Amino acid sequence: MMELTQKQWVRHAVTHPVEGFEDMRWKKAGSLKIALIVIVLLFFGQIAYGRLYGFQFYISYDKTFNIVPYIVRSFVLFGAWVIGNWSVCTLLDGEGTLRNICVYSAYALIPYVVQLYLNVILSHFLIRDEYVFMQIIELIGVGWTAILLFSAIKSVHQYSFKKTVLAVVLTLAAMFIMLFLLVLFMSLIQQIFIFISTVYTELSYRAKV
Amino acid sequence: MKSKLKRCITAIAAFAALASLGVSSAAAEGAPYESYNYDRWGDAIPSQAGYLPDRTVSGIDLGVGAFDSPDDIFFDSNGLLYIADTGNNRIVVTDKDFGGAERIYDRFTMPDGSETVLKQPMGVYVSAEKGLIYIADTENSRILVSDMEGNVQQVMTKPQTDVYDQKRTFLPQRVVADKAGNVYTVLGNITTGAAMFSPEGEFMGFYGANRVEPTAKIVSDHFRGLFMSDEKKANRKRTVPSGITSFDMDGEFIFTCTSSTTQKTDTVKKLNAAGKNIFADKELYFGDYKPIYDATQNKMFSPSMVDIDISEDGCINCLDFTTGRVFQYDEECNLLFITGAVAKQTGGFDHAAAVESCGDKLYVLDSSKDTITVFRETSFGSIVHEAASLYNDGYYEEALGPWQEVLKRDGNYRRAYVGVASALLRKGDYKGAMKYAKLADAGDIYNKAFEGRRREFLKENFTAIAALLVIGIGGLIVVGKYRKKRGTAVKTEKKEAEQL
Numbered sequence: 001m002m003e004l005t006q007k008q009w010v011r012h013a014v015t016h017p018v019e020g021f022e023d024m025r026w027k028k029a030g031s032l033k034i035a036l037i038v039i040v041l042l043f044f045g046q047i048a049y050g051r052l053y054g055f056q057f058y059i060s061y062d063k064t065f066n067i068v069p070y071i072v073r074s075f076v077l078f079g080a081w082v083i084g085n086w087s088v089c090t091l092l093d094g095e096g097t098l099r100n101i102c103v104y105s106a107y108a109l110i111p112y113v114v115q116l117y118l119n120v121i122l123s124h125f126l127i128r129d130e131y132v133f134m135q136i137i138e139l140i141g142v143g144w145t146a147i148l149l150f151s152a153i154k155s156v157h158q159y160s161f162k163k164t165v166l167a168v169v170l171t172l173a174a175m176f177i178m179l180f181l182l183v184l185f186m187s188l189i190q191q192i193f194i195f196i197s198t199v200y201t202e203l204s205y206r207a208k209v
Numbered sequence: 210m211k212s213k214l215k216r217c218i219t220a221i222a223a224f225a226a227l228a229s230l231g232v233s234s235a236a237a238e239g240a241p242y243e244s245y246n247y248d249r250w251g252d253a254i255p256s257q258a259g260y261l262p263d264r265t266v267s268g269i270d271l272g273v274g275a276f277d278s279p280d281d282i283f284f285d286s287n288g289l290l291y292i293a294d295t296g297n298n299r300i301v302v303t304d305k306d307f308g309g310a311e312r313i314y315d316r317f318t319m320p321d322g323s324e325t326v327l328k329q330p331m332g333v334y335v336s337a338e339k340g341l342i343y344i345a346d347t348e349n350s351r352i353l354v355s356d357m358e359g360n361v362q363q364v365m366t367k368p369q370t371d372v373y374d375q376k377r378t379f380l381p382q383r384v385v386a387d388k389a390g391n392v393y394t395v396l397g398n399i400t401t402g403a404a405m406f407s408p409e410g411e412f413m414g415f416y417g418a419n420r421v422e423p424t425a426k427i428v429s430d431h432f433r434g435l436f437m438s439d440e441k442k443a444n445r446k447r448t449v450p451s452g453i454t455s456f457d458m459d460g461e462f463i464f465t466c467t468s469s470t471t472q473k474t475d476t477v478k479k480l481n482a483a484g485k486n487i488f489a490d491k492e493l494y495f496g497d498y499k500p501i502y503d504a505t506q507n508k509m510f511s512p513s514m515v516d517i518d519i520s521e522d523g524c525i526n527c528l529d530f531t532t533g534r535v536f537q538y539d540e541e542c543n544l545l546f547i548t549g550a551v552a553k554q555t556g557g558f559d560h561a562a563a564v565e566s567c568g569d570k571l572y573v574l575d576s577s578k579d580t581i582t583v584f585r586e587t588s589f590g591s592i593v594h595e596a597a598s599l600y601n602d603g604y605y606e607e608a609l610g611p612w613q614e615v616l617k618r619d620g621n622y623r624r625a626y627v628g629v630a631s632a633l634l635r636k637g638d639y640k641g642a643m644k645y646a647k648l649a650d651a652g653d654i655y656n657k658a659f660e661g662r663r664r665e666f667l668k669e670n671f672t673a674i675a676a677l678l679v680i681g682i683g684g685l686i687v688v689g690k691y692r693k694k695r696g697t698a699v700k701t702e703k704k705e706a707e708q709l
Contacts (some may be wrong), residue, residue: 055647056656061250127660128653 006031016027017147021155034107039048042109043074045116057131077175081105081181083172085153089167094157104156110149115141176187233460241557242550248624249650250499257619259546259590260539260571262452262556265580266307269699273301273310276579280330281345281383284567292581293333293344298326299587300333300344300479305567307581314342317353317361320429325361327353332383332395334458339390345381352381352394352406366390368404368412379596385458391458393463402484403465418467419450419475419483450475455563459519462487466495466514476514477527493542496529520596528573533558535571535584539597543624546593548584552630556582569594589618593625607634625648630654639665 003021004012008125009029013020024030052082063064068101082102088098105123118141153171154164211246235608239262242641246256263429268276276295284290289311292301299315316550317325332345354363367379380397387393391410393416402418421427427448451469462482472691477495479487496512503510515530523540533551538544548559557621560577569586586594596611605628612628619625626649634657641657667674 017541019355054659055643056652056659059650059652063250127663128656 004025004029008112010034010107011132013104014148017151018146021107021148021152024104024107025100025155028099030103030107032103038106038109038113039078040072040143042078042116043070044058044189045113046070046073048120049116052116052120052125056128057123057134065173076179078105078109080175084101084178085167085171087172088156088174089153090156090161090168092167094159094164094167096153096156101153105149105153109145111141111144111148130134141144174206223593225434231570238643239555241375241554243551245547246622247498247544248621250299253498255623257589258548258587258623259593260535260548260584261587263570263583263585265555265578265582267578267580268301271301271307271310276301278576279562279574281332282357282565282574282581283333283335284565286334287506288567289335290565290567291333291335291342291571293330295331295347295576296328300327300330300342303608306571309332313315314344314359316353317355319361319364325353334385336386338388339386341385341386343386343392343657345384345394347380347382347397350379350499352384352392354392354410363410364395365406365410365412369424370412372414374413378382380685383455385456387458387461388461395453396561398452400449401458403453403463417453417463417478417480417486419453419467419472419478420489421450422472422474423449437568454514455516457517457519459523464517464519464525466517468513468515468530470511470531477517478523488542491542494535494609495527495538495542497532497534503531515561516563518564518566521568522594523601524566524594524597526564526566526571528561528564529563533561535564535573537571541599541602543627545597545624546590549582555558556584558582589615592618593622596625596628600631605632607630609636627651628652633634634658634661637661 004027009024009027009031009118013024013030016042047067051062051065052059055124068098082098082105085105086096088094089101105142115137119139122134122137150164150168153159153167154161157164157167159167229569232320233566239256241262243254244258248254248375253561261460268274274297276292276294279292280295281293282290284305284362288305290303290305291648292303294301297315299313301310302314303310303313308365308650315326319325321597324468325344327344328348330344331347332343334343335341335617336343338356338523342353342355342357344355346353346457350367352360352365353366364603365377367373371703373379376398378397378618381394382397383395391409391413392406392410393403394406396402399415399685402415402419405413405416407413430448434445437445451467451472453465454468456463456465458521461482465478466469467476469476475486475489477488477493483485484628495514500512501510502508504602510531513530514527514533516528518528520526525535525538525542527538530532531535533549535546536544537546537548549561551559553559556579558573558575560575561573562576563574565572565574571584571586573582575582592611592614598616599605599608608628609632612625612632615622615625616629626645630645630651631654633639633645634654639658639662643662646652646655
């Protein structure tokens with residue numbers, strides 16, 4: 001039973017929201033490589049969504065291009081989710097490993113990524129009156145990903161429904177704390193850097209004499 | 210590739226040359242500032258001037274002695290300029306070329322034959338229909354309505370009704386009258402709108418009060434108020450909207466402006482006869498987009514619109530006291546030109562007080578320099594005005610020529626791209642309209658042009674698309690059948706292998 005290649009497993013997981021990830025866990029399937037590809041595609045999808053959208057729907061500020069927000073919205077957020085979930089669920093008797101959480105979560109993101117590209121393409125063919133189609137696609141994509149993500153966490157840790165809800169809420173809190181600490185840390189580093197550079201400047205002026 | 214690079218370099222060089230030319234020419238004309246406009250992202254960029262300072266006129270030039278902090282000017286329908294010379298307690302009338310004073314009103318004959326004088330009159334208005342002069346005689350707390358000979362027809366004083374809080378003063382600062390003879394007056398320290406009087410001089414109520422902006426503080430105060438005792442509520446700081454500072458009449462509409470720097474909504478309003486603000490639902494912003502920060506005083510300077518004027522072709526001129534600039538908008542509130550500055554030279558102001566327009570000229574009154582500065586329209590300005598008025602009247606195609614001329618002179622003039630895009634859309638040149646709408650950042654025009662272009666494209670290529678669709682679907686069916694067949698074949702093979 002269920003002798004599938006890695007590619008077929010992707011399809012199986014995405015099209016079977018309830019059973020898919022359970023089967024994957026049973027068969028110890030899932031590839032880190034595919035997960036990484038999904039996240040990279042998410043990154044480029046976000047950029048396309050922000051910059052290549054049809055002009056009748058959205059006008060981007062194309063005087064400057066800053067890549068940092070796109071990195072944050074893809075790699076950083078996903079990383080925070082995986083690490084946050086792993087650290088929370090280790091304490092909550094979860095059975096998932098870091099690798100599995102990463103792979104399952106990435107698989108769950110596929111509908112969202114597909115939705116991004118689909119909408120960018122459609123935005124060049126539709127007019128404002130037909131925007132509702134794009135909204136429907138977006139809604140389906142986001143909803144599907146939400147269900148898959150929930151199912152992924154549920155099966156990777158072998159949780160009950162209630163416990164999964166708790167885990168997801170705690171994970172979100174953990175993500176928030178992590179990002180907060182990150183910002184704090186960065187601003188601290190900046191302060192230290194400014195201090196050091198000021199001291200250096202001061203010294204370089206004095207040392208000349 | 211090489212030619213592209215070359216073209217790019219030439220374009221940049223040409224642009225640089227043009228830019229330097231533009232700046233130097235503006236400087237040569239003698240404006241003490243560099244004219245600018247806003248691009249599609251709301252950033253200030255250099256632009257061609259629509260108006261340039263021509264001359265300044267003082268009371269001495271008119272031969273009537275220096276003005277003393279004049280507060281208001283008004284052009285009547287015959288092109289005569291009425292100056293409310295506040296400090297000298299008089300109204301000076303001159304023609305628009307400032308050939309000399311036509312007349313000075315400082316004494317009036319009351320209906321009972323006695324004489325009366327003005328005291329610090331701050332506003333003046335002349336009704337073309339009635340042939341009457343309306344004067345806001347501020348320190349005398351009255352409005353004088355006089356005929357052209359100085360015979361007072363009517364006096365309006367503090368209304369003795371419950372609607373008007375008797376503890377408050379009655380200090381009329383600006384006055385206008387509509388065609389029917391209703392008189393509207395802006396009062397100092399009254400925030401409930403302009404006082405309105407019937408042609409018979411009866412107080413009819415207030416008109417066109419500003420709204421309170423729903424800031425976070427006001428919202429939280431409201432919720433806190435739910436839990437307070439009445440006594441405590443009565444002692445709280447009250448939030449009232451800032452009052453109207455000035456207004457102008459244009460046909461049936463009254464335009465008001467408010468000089469409060471803290472207020473963001475309702476700084477400029479267009480009121481209909483019922484006092485409803487027509488601009489209320491539009492997201493409009495008047496004045497500079499970004500407040501100016503002065504490091505020496507650690508203060509932000511927000512726009513403070515002290516006077517408003519509607520020119521004959523419907524353009525709205527708003528005078529910003531903070532920056533000494535006149536912001537000119539067309540009927541649809543698109544920014545056309547920014548003129549003026551805070552400066553000592555001609556074209557700059559110390560204490561800008563009032564703005565008026567007559568023909569192709571702008572007149573700005575400075576109540577600290579005691580002068581009137583005349584700005585004349587440049588040739589660029591006249592083309593833009595022509596194009597804008599054609600455009601606003603719906604003659605998009607006729608406006609195409611002028612707009613293209615505008616773009617030739619100033620490629621950064623965003624409004625022109627909107628005009629060209631609309632004209633091309635009307636003509637049915639969807640591709641061109643899309644291109645210009647993109648440059649103008651006009652999503653709605655782009656949307657319409659795109660719809661047209663898509664329809665055109667489908668019509669032209671219908672057969673090709675239909676053929677592709679048929680082939681595609683056919684191909685899919687064939688492939689599906691083939692795969693199914695192969696799939697079953699593989700399965701049976703597998704089964705056989707298992708059996709063996």
